Amino acid sequence: LRCATDHNLDNTTAMLQEWLEAVGKDYHSVSWKVQEEPSSYPDELGPKHWSDKRYENLMRLKQEALTYAREQQADYILFVDTDSILTNNQTLKFLMAQNKSVVAPMLDSQTFYSNFWCGITPQGYYRRTADYFPTKNRQRVGCFSVPMVYATFLIDLRKEETSRLAFYPPHLNYTWAFDDIIVFAYSCQAAGAEVHVCNQQRFGYINVPVKAHQTLEDECANFVHLTLEAMVDGPPMQRSRHISLLPKPLTKMGFDEIFLINLVRRPDRRWRMLLSLQELGIAPRVVDAVDGSTLNSSDIKVLGVDLLPGVVLGWIFTSASSLQIVSRGLERSVVFEDDVRFEAAFPARLQRLMEELEGAQQDWDLIYLGRKQVNVEDEAPVEGVRNLVVAGYSYWTLAYTISYRGAQKLLAAKPLSKMLPVDEFLPIMYDKHPNEDYKQHFAPRDLLVFSAHPLLVYPTHYAGDSNWLSDTETSTIWDDDAKKTNWAGSQKTLRDTRGSTGHLRSAARDEL
Structure with missing residues (x-):
């Protein structure tokens, strides 16, 4: 084994020495060359x-x-x-x-x-x-x-x-x-x-x-991104047990709380997201999602929830869980679902976006960090804030930030009495939903909603991918427990062709 290191500005030498002390005996011989100066x-x-x-x-x-x-x-x-x-x-x-x-x-x-x-x-x-x-x-x-x-x-x-x-x-x-x-x-x-x-x-x-x-x-941000991608696509990287590292300091990035919504029966997703957020230096609070798949129409009526016709039981877990979060009265918070793939340098880009928003003195209620843009037309940029647009009709609530004012507007609409999937409810509340029948149940529809552009997170998998699994799109209609659904080929679950290389976009394509 021959190791050489030089011109370092970090603790590379110390880490290599610690590793060699533990594993050097396993090699026929070890040649070690180190040059600390100049750096x-x-x-x-x-x-x-x-x-x-x-x-x-x-x-x-x-x-x-x-x-x-x-x-x-x-x-x-x-x-x-x-x-x-x-x-x-x-x-x-x-x-x-x-x-x-x-x-x-x-x-x-x-x-x-x-x-x-x-x-x-x-x-x-x-x-x-x-x-x-x-x-x-x-x-x-x-x-x-x-x-x-x-x-x-x-x-x-x-x-x-x-x-x-x-x-x-x-x-x-x-x-x-x-x-x-x-x-x-x-x-x-x-x-x-x-x-x-x-x-x-x-x-x-x-x-x-x-x-x-x-x-x-x-370079460190690049490597963290590579580590997160490996967790999604596999196999994940494993740190050597022979290296001692101090735990990363975790922050809430200036928000009051960072929420992670996860079903208890999906421990693999919880594990990956918690590791990913730890790598990013983010301190989350896990919210156990309401598991719609364990409920039938009778359970829902006992809970005092009334769903609009055609709503799928599996949708309840994101909708009800999101409402649990927005009812906490926090000034600013971030919500993640558990099937998120992060863009490179996610914390720095989100913090920069929020700083520019504050500097522009722009009011806001909710900001999509990850979604699927439904309509093809361009969305208007927000003046004075780079990488932010006025959101049009969107699917998915992969990740978003929400303000206290935005949460109060959502709660004032009394969504439990006429529950919809949260990714349908939100576009209704900012008056960009095409379904007039749904819209007539909610007023006023004045939620102020923007979206990061380009997006800061994407789904880990899409319908048709080998590892795709949805807990919301394959369950029963709430008022007909015998009627199964399968949205695996719907527009809601399919890859967004405009963002099909989403997690590649922020990395320049000219590395070669």
């Missing part, structure tokens, strides 16, 4: 700027590791950068079994980014090809010949052609960019060593790199 490069513009000096240092370190492996007469060498997170403990065995000169496990990210290129120009730059997305999305599965892999890859040192591979100095005929991954790609090409990437299994993740002008805090 920056003389030609860098910032901690995330890849200057020539930084590239040269990394190439030298990798060459030292390659030389060391050859001196030890190793059969293989596995390179793993610190932005690679391997979750599959069979990765090494799998790569060795492929019998390739240079082979990489395809790593997933929260965007289109991965650890391979499918095309390269004669000048050594990235070239778009028709093969990249089918490979990245696993629409084609296997081990494929590619011009470049990086971040995590295995070299078979037993093969004759790999004896000519080098990271530094660059090949005598090298004229491409001074960049470690391109230098190595050229070396493979010159040595006749074929490079492969394999995607048959899920091996792990790679963090999307930030741009040169960004900060360590930006």
Whole structure:
């Protein structure tokens, strides 16, 4: 095992030392190289700027590791950068079994980014090809010949052609960019060593790199987002038990309360949301949802609830639970359902939105943080507040903020006596619902409702996805317990085509 770390502004060295003290005995030998000073490069513009000096240092370190492996007469060498997170403990065995000169496990990210290129120009730059997305999305599965892999890859040192591979100095005929991954790609090409990437299994993740002008805090936000995405898509990342970390300080982001609505019989969703909010530094209060699926029409009448015709029992849990929350008399609160996928830097973006709203002295009753926009027309922007629009007719209440005034307006409408799904009730209350029969039951309809744009959360799954499960859309009509419903193909449950890449939108699409 060979570890190298240098030019750090954080506690990387201390964490590595703690880990090595615990696991070093499991390795044949451990080589440890640390350089605490200086903490920056003389030609860098910032901690995330890849200057020539930084590239040269990394190439030298990798060459030292390659030389060391050859001196030890190793059969293989596995390179793993610190932005690679391997979750599959069979990765090494799998790569060795492929019998390739240079082979990489395809790593997933929260965007289109991965650890391979499918095309390269004669000048050594990235070239778009028709093969990249089918490979990245696993629409084609296997081990494929590619011009470049990086971040995590295995070299078979037993093969004759790999004896000519080098990271530094660059090949005598090298004229491409001074960049470690391109230098190595050229070396493979010159040595006749074929490079492969394999995607048959899920091996792990790679963090999307930030741009040169960004900060360590930006990179941390990216990594938190990657961690949350892994919780949704799986497999989740597991922190090493050999690393001791102080618990993150949790806040309410300036709100009076952060609520999480969850059914007791859905502990998996509760666990994921609580872990996600902990990663984001948010302190929630869990509200046990009213479980409409356990009620029949007689139970509902005993509770003093009256539903409008055609309402599905499963809808009761979100509606009744939301009303429990808004009746608490809080000045400002946030409500999350338990099937939420967060956008990158969620806390900072929400706090910035609320600060701009206050600075513009804009009144508000409710703000959607996640929803499905029903109508195709554009929604008017709110003057003086970036990324906020006047909400039109919307489905879903994935997440929203609500003010005391907004809560009082909702309660004054006496919704328990004429209950609807909450995502139908809200558009009625801001007078954007198309159903005139429903609207006549509620007055006044003057709720002041906006929406984040782009949205800050999306559903974890949509109807048609393999893991989609709705507790509201597949139950019985409240006044006919024998009549089952299945809204799996309704417009309410289907993916919003305008937001079909919603959780990719905030990450720039030009990483490649």
